[in-house]
Structure formats: C-alpha cells, structure tokens
Amino acid sequence: VSIQVLHWGRAAEITAKAHVKYPLEIDLSGKRVLLVDDICDTGESLIVARDYILEKCKPADLKIAVMQWISPVAKIKPDFYVEDVKEWVWYQYPWCRTEDTTNFLEKMLKEEGKERAEWTLDEIKEKFHEWYGIQVDDEYYLLALDKLAEEGLVEKVEREGKVVYRVKASQ
Structure with missing residues (x-):
C-alpha cells in the first residue's frame, strides 16, 4: 500500500500544512503495519500519514521506519532508523x-x-x-x-x- 503526503513545495519550501494527497481506502484491521519513508526531518509528513492510517485503515499496530532521522528538529521519533542525523542537512536521494x-x-x-x-x-x-x-x-x-x-x-x-x-x- 502506498500513501502520498505532501509537505514540501517547490524549491524546497515547506507548504502550509502536510496533507494526504490521495485518500486511502483499505481495511487493515488486525494487521501489523510498517510505515516506511526515506527521511524524518520535521516529522510532520509521518505524523499525518500515521494518524491517517490509524484513523481510516484501523490496523492493529503501526510502526515507523526511516533511513535518516534528523533528531534535533523532528517532531516524532521513528520506531526504526538507520542513522540519527544531529544537524539538519538536505539529503539528495x-x-x-x-x-x-x-x-x-x-x-x-x-x-x-x-x-x-x-x-x-x-x-x-x-x-x-x-x-x-x-x-x-x-x-x-x-x-x-x-x-x-x-x-x-x-x-x-x-x-x-x-x-x-x-x-x-x-x-
């Protein structure tokens, strides 16, 4: 399942509020869900995705995994991460x-x-x-x-x- 949350606008500028672009309609009752993203910078996109999935899809459990977690500025700590980045930097994937x-x-x-x-x-x-x-x-x-x-x-x-x-x- 894929979910798109928009938060970054043109030219690396944050839009007013992160939001789900396409509504997701899937029943995940009783399922254990792993929400995966490349990076947790502000964390706002992950919070929106997490809350949306919990409310609309009703999984039994939801965990978050990312490659990079920018801990000084992130509003959420993922359950799993590869790297704890101590200074904000723009990652080029x-x-x-x-x-x-x-x-x-x-x-x-x-x-x-x-x-x-x-x-x-x-x-x-x-x-x-x-x-x-x-x-x-x-x-x-x-x-x-x-x-x-x-x-x-x-x-x-x-x-x-x-x-x-x-x-x-x-x-």
Missing part, C-alpha cells in the same frame, strides 16, 4: 534528484536572474554550488533546465556557438 535540482535551480535563477539574464551551464553549476554547497552530475542540470524551459522560466539559446540559458523576465 537518487529517486528525487531531478526534482530537487529543478526546484533548487528555479529558486536560484529567479533570484540571480534579477541581476543577470544569461548563463552558461558552467556558470549555473558554479552558482548552484555557491548557493547550496552541493554538486550534481551534468545530466541532472540539463534535465532540470529542460523542465524549467518547458515551464517558461528559462529559454535555451545559442550565442557564438555556445548554449546559454536566458532567464525570462517577470518570473
């Missing part, structure tokens, strides 16, 4: 790297685009590292820039035989 890169680039380019309209890929990578202290493979930058072009934030143009990305005004 392979299954969400393109989405994260796109959101981070969007935020960066909206701000930096106020001062400068055109960027080469190398300049984008350098500024991205400056902003976030992380680097990703070129393929993720290119996928993210293609997505931002589809959304109308940037335009891919050729200048003197080089590809540059123009940040569109009023974004």
Whole structure:
C-alpha cells in the first residue's frame, strides 16, 4: 500500500500544512503495519500519514521506519532508523534528484536572474554550488533546465556557438 503526503513545495519550501494527497481506502484491521519513508526531518509528513492510517485503515499496530532521522528538529521519533542525523542537512536521494535540482535551480535563477539574464551551464553549476554547497552530475542540470524551459522560466539559446540559458523576465 502506498500513501502520498505532501509537505514540501517547490524549491524546497515547506507548504502550509502536510496533507494526504490521495485518500486511502483499505481495511487493515488486525494487521501489523510498517510505515516506511526515506527521511524524518520535521516529522510532520509521518505524523499525518500515521494518524491517517490509524484513523481510516484501523490496523492493529503501526510502526515507523526511516533511513535518516534528523533528531534535533523532528517532531516524532521513528520506531526504526538507520542513522540519527544531529544537524539538519538536505539529503539528495537518487529517486528525487531531478526534482530537487529543478526546484533548487528555479529558486536560484529567479533570484540571480534579477541581476543577470544569461548563463552558461558552467556558470549555473558554479552558482548552484555557491548557493547550496552541493554538486550534481551534468545530466541532472540539463534535465532540470529542460523542465524549467518547458515551464517558461528559462529559454535555451545559442550565442557564438555556445548554449546559454536566458532567464525570462517577470518570473
């Protein structure tokens, strides 16, 4: 069974309140349930998922497991975790790297685009590292820039035989 709880919006910004995106209708009476997530940072998504499953699906028991638990800021302690992270850090998981890169680039380019309209890929990578202290493979930058072009934030143009990305005004 899969449940989607939305809490993080675009560009790594927390939305107002975590909520279940698609209602889950399954009877888990008498079942022992393990709720698994990649990370427990604020813990709010896990709390919403836990409470929703307990109320709507009525399992006999529910435990929570995560890979990383950011204990100083989490509002809940999972029953099982691989790593207790003592300082908040943004984890880059392979299954969400393109989405994260796109959101981070969007935020960066909206701000930096106020001062400068055109960027080469190398300049984008350098500024991205400056902003976030992380680097990703070129393929993720290119996928993210293609997505931002589809959304109308940037335009891919050729200048003197080089590809540059123009940040569109009023974004």
